[in-house]
Amino acid sequence: MPLPDTMFCAQQISIPPQLPDLLKSFTKAAIRTQPKDLLQWSSAYFSALSNGECLPVKDRLEMNTTHKTDTGLTPGLLKTLHKQLSPMETCSKEELEKKWKGLCLPLDQLETLLSLGSLDSDIDWMEFFALGCSALGGTLVSSLKFACEILTEDEEGGAARIPFNIFVKLYTYLAHLDGEMPQDHIDNFLSSLQTQVKKQGGMIQVSNFDISRK
Incomplete structure (x- = not known):
């Protein structure tokens, strides 16, 4: 088998200067957010990052939430959704579902909340936020x-x-x-x-x- 025309060594590989900081920020965000599906959440994270949108990241780690006990919405996740969607005041069901999936939340819980509030297309964010709080409280x-x-x-x-x-x-x-x-x-x-x-x-x-x- 012939050798490739070009050989690379460590000295020849150029590492983008932004990469270390980007990976460091990503790792910290993943640790704080503790997504159930890291790949799904990572896709939402980098999509938001590339579009200049609010990231699907919790402010801090919720110590009382683990993969074994966390079955849905938490105060930290609802706060993250609020940061992402409240600037628009109203949002479509599709946009809400996209953000919801990005945080790896169960779709059946979303459908339950939407049904409870009789919310369909143009969703008043603060009404949905209130429904989220009712699910928590x-x-x-x-x-x-x-x-x-x-x-x-x-x-x-x-x-x-x-x-x-x-x-x-x-x-x-x-x-x-x-x-x-x-x-x-x-x-x-x-x-x-x-x-x-x-x-x-x-x-x-x-x-x-x-x-x-x-």
Whole structure:
């Protein structure tokens, strides 16, 4: 068998200068996110990177989540989806499904949430976000606490405040979804918060009150 015309040695191979940093960032992102399907997630990661989009990466490792116990959406993954999709305010089902798959989340859970909210083509992101919080929390109180912890710009472990107008949208949507809370109760409850909101500069802190009280 004839030898190839060109022989290479280590000194002749040119390594792109960006490669070490790119691989380092990718590795850190994979460790923080812990995707179930590394190849699928890697495809979404590099696709987003090449298009200048928000990466499918968690802010930090969720220590209570493992491959054995993680069967779906987590606060860290919902926060990642929020970063990816909230700038658009509304998104198509196809775009949501693409981001959902990129984080290796189960499609049956997505279909369940979309069915619960009767969401189809043009999806209001904050409505879907509220549905995601309900999947995490189970109750109205717990769902809103998850929402505040995900959306807040306060430091971790702090007050977890969010703007009141966002709270109103989430609370109203979830209360209507529940189907058992009359509109006058919703209106009276939100009205009762005005003094607290004014004191906090238009912000609200869920841990300061009982959402279920009449």
